[in-house]
Amino acid sequence: MNELFFLQPDILSALTRGLWVSVQLIIPSSLFGVIIGVTVGALRVYGNTVVRAAGDAFVLVFRGFPLVVQLFIWYFGLPHIGIYLTPFAASVLGFSLCSGAYQSEYVRGAFLSVKTGQMMAARALGFSGIKTVLFVTLPQAFRRALPGCGNEIIYLIKYSSLAYMITCIELTGEGKIIASDSFRFTETFMVIGAVYLVLTSVAAWILRRLEGRLYIPGFEQYS
Amino acid sequence: MADTVPILRIEHMTKRYGDKEVLSDASLSINKGELKVLIGPSGGGKSTLLQCINFLIKPDRGRIWLDGTEIIRAKGKALYEYRQKVGMIFQDFNLFDHLTALHNVQIGLVRVRGMHGKAAKERAIQELDRVGLRNHMHQYPAELSGGQKQRVSIARALAMDPEIMLLDEPTSALDPELISEVLDAIRALRSSGMTMIMSTHQIGFAGEVADELIFLEKGSIVETGPPAKILYDAEYPRTREFCSKITELYANSSS
Amino acid sequence: MESLIVLYGALPYLLRGSLVTIAVVAGAMMLGLVLGIHLAVGQVYGGRWLRRAIGLYVWFFRGVPLLVLLFLFYFGLCSLLQINLSAFTVSVIVLGLISSAYQSQIFRGAIMSLPQGQFKAARALGMSDGKAIVLIILPQALRLSIPGWSNEYSIVLKDSAVAYALGVMEMMARAHFVASRTYEHLPMYFAAGFLFMILTYLGTKGLRILEEKVRIPGYSA
Numbered sequence: 117m118n119e120l121f122f123l124q125p126d127i128l129s130a131l132t133r134g135l136w137v138s139v140q141l142i143i144p145s146s147l148f149g150v151i152i153g154v155t156v157g158a159l160r161v162y163g164n165t166v167v168r169a170a171g172d173a174f175v176l177v178f179r180g181f182p183l184v185v186q187l188f189i190w191y192f193g194l195p196h197i198g199i200y201l202t203p204f205a206a207s208v209l210g211f212s213l214c215s216g217a218y219q220s221e222y223v224r225g226a227f228l229s230v231k232t233g234q235m236m237a238a239r240a241l242g243f244s245g246i247k248t249v250l251f252v253t254l255p256q257a258f259r260r261a262l263p264g265c266g267n268e269i270i271y272l273i274k275y276s277s278l279a280y281m282i283t284c285i286e287l288t289g290e291g292k293i294i295a296s297d298s299f300r301f302t303e304t305f306m307v308i309g310a311v312y313l314v315l316t317s318v319a320a321w322i323l324r325r326l327e328g329r330l331y332i333p334g335f336e337q338y339s
Numbered sequence: 340m341a342d343t344v345p346i347l348r349i350e351h352m353t354k355r356y357g358d359k360e361v362l363s364d365a366s367l368s369i370n371k372g373e374l375k376v377l378i379g380p381s382g383g384g385k386s387t388l389l390q391c392i393n394f395l396i397k398p399d400r401g402r403i404w405l406d407g408t409e410i411i412r413a414k415g416k417a418l419y420e421y422r423q424k425v426g427m428i429f430q431d432f433n434l435f436d437h438l439t440a441l442h443n444v445q446i447g448l449v450r451v452r453g454m455h456g457k458a459a460k461e462r463a464i465q466e467l468d469r470v471g472l473r474n475h476m477h478q479y480p481a482e483l484s485g486g487q488k489q490r491v492s493i494a495r496a497l498a499m500d501p502e503i504m505l506l507d508e509p510t511s512a513l514d515p516e517l518i519s520e521v522l523d524a525i526r527a528l529r530s531s532g533m534t535m536i537m538s539t540h541q542i543g544f545a546g547e548v549a550d551e552l553i554f555l556e557k558g559s560i561v562e563t564g565p566p567a568k569i570l571y572d573a574e575y576p577r578t579r580e581f582c583s584k585i586t587e588l589y590a591n592s593s594s
Numbered sequence: 595m596e597s598l599i600v601l602y603g604a605l606p607y608l609l610r611g612s613l614v615t616i617a618v619v620a621g622a623m624m625l626g627l628v629l630g631i632h633l634a635v636g637q638v639y640g641g642r643w644l645r646r647a648i649g650l651y652v653w654f655f656r657g658v659p660l661l662v663l664l665f666l667f668y669f670g671l672c673s674l675l676q677i678n679l680s681a682f683t684v685s686v687i688v689l690g691l692i693s694s695a696y697q698s699q700i701f702r703g704a705i706m707s708l709p710q711g712q713f714k715a716a717r718a719l720g721m722s723d724g725k726a727i728v729l730i731i732l733p734q735a736l737r738l739s740i741p742g743w744s745n746e747y748s749i750v751l752k753d754s755a756v757a758y759a760l761g762v763m764e765m766m767a768r769a770h771f772v773a774s775r776t777y778e779h780l781p782m783y784f785a786a787g788f789l790f791m792i793l794t795y796l797g798t799k800g801l802r803i804l805e806e807k808v809r810i811p812g813y814s815a
Contacts, residue, residue: 176791177787177791180787180790180791180794181752181787181790181791182751182752182753182754182755182766182787182790183752183755184752184755184756184758184766185755185766185769185783185786185787185790186787188766188769188770188779188783189779189780189783189784189787192770192773192779192783193779193780193783195779196777196779196780197780274657274658274659274660275659276659277659277660277661277662278659278661278756280661280759281661281756281758281759288659288661288662288665291662291665292665295665295669295670301665301666301669301670301673302666302670302671302673302674303670304670305662305665305666305669305670306666306670308662309658309659309662309663309666312657312658312659312662313653313654313657313658316656316657317653317657393718395714395717395718415722419720419721419722420720421720422717422718422719422720423719423720425718426718427715427718429711429714429715429718431709431711432711433709433711433712433714433715434715435712435715435716435730436712436734436810436813437730437733437734437737437810437813446719446729447719447720447721450721450725450729451719451720451721451725478811479810479811479812479813480812481810481811481812481813482811482812492715495719496718496719499719499720
């Protein structure tokens, strides 16, 4: 009797709908998060004093405020200055900026870890600035940043559930509705937990494969 | 002067890792007050043999007798009591990094032998004094030189009143100028009558203090005998080969 | 500046909420610490099945979102097992279990970074494995873990805001409570956010002082 509950069409479609919303939250947020992270990270390493300070301030605030608070600011706070965002838009905005701040830490660390000797050797060989970045700095920095940034994306998969708190109904939200209606809290949330578990596990597996593909012996040690 | 029952006797000690036999059928016995030295190329099984004696490495085969009593499949309390009687000195000192020299020597007394703090402290200071490190007792391992660390580890082992001491290449990790202080400490132990089995590359020293040299290669005991014989007039060709190379290199190593 | 007046008036209320936040975080971190150490020791020194079981536990609590676990425990398991726990208690338990999974990996890394010789020397003296772990391994591993633990603290602190979803009146909940009645959303949320930042700063600063106090002279593993 219990098992058939989840195979009922309306329950299944509600969960699928929720899952789809979650995916729609996660993918853009990850993308923007990485872009923001790389940009801010690079600015914090290679920018001038002002730019660096701005970047550091950005990271300080967006890593210092809890994600929940940030989401509430975008959704409930912005209307006070005339900007009205949908729950979905506010969620993506919040996730992107917050994730971006954390990503920039890893990116910054990665850039800093590339030994200056590498760049000097490239220049000595006649590489232009751009070529040095493209062919020497980036390949190394990317490998160093991958584990941290990859883990941030996995965190994003989990934190996407917080969109529920600003009324964006994704997987967790649908689950709460279903469970409240049917009083089947344990089963519902176990299923939902399992779905997230699958998502994070697959993402972690992909990350490991990627790290394995890009592996260079002896490269893991930070300078 | 040979005593009736050897302090330590081992027979047919064997250890295999995968399909590689790192120790093959090693047997030896040692009487009270003797010093026997294991020599041979690196990887020959010297360290494995020593660590099998106090079961840090579990041998696949072999029997051990301490003072006439056989140590049978030692586990738990019996094993811990056995280990108290067998002192070990490591190549890498292995002092407890989070404890001062004094506490390093004290901890075995308090936590293993159950001594009271005050008595343990007095005994620990005594042992540190014996190795000449009383003034360093409140220093941490990171603040001590290699030679000092090794001497503390000797004090730590001696505080347990062992019947026999195993020394696993005690000077191999030391800078040359620090080796002599440790060799002096070992000489002092010898004079006080401690039974010891030591593995070392310090051939000159071995020749000077050992009652017997044991040549180990590829896990097997090739030859044993008094230093004069092994070093200069060995029976087996492989022994002669090894010793001739080594005595050339270390001709004047004993200080 | 009406907003500032509202803010000023609401401050005591918010600050009392910080006590709730601190209580939640302290409870969760302690639970995570005690469990985490046991899990780490089990994972490093345990047999095959123990290690697998712990691996499963860690995988589960690191893979399922906090919010889902809160709902699962509070609405689901509590009624299933007929236990009546407050939202506060459930929050501490769930945050603690999740943190224990992360903390266990911090401690595990620290334990594994110690040279093998430390354990060998302890054994050579005749110590049982249990004594060796408690007297020799853990004192060093825990010192090494302080930076990682500090990081975990800042994460748990921010995660504690999610307890709002269960109705725990911590800082975030109170900020929203005032905001929804006075429509001063931005000032209240910023105030809450800054309070979180201050708590983060105080905590990590305190841990850094602790790290200095227990530092062993010359030690750098």
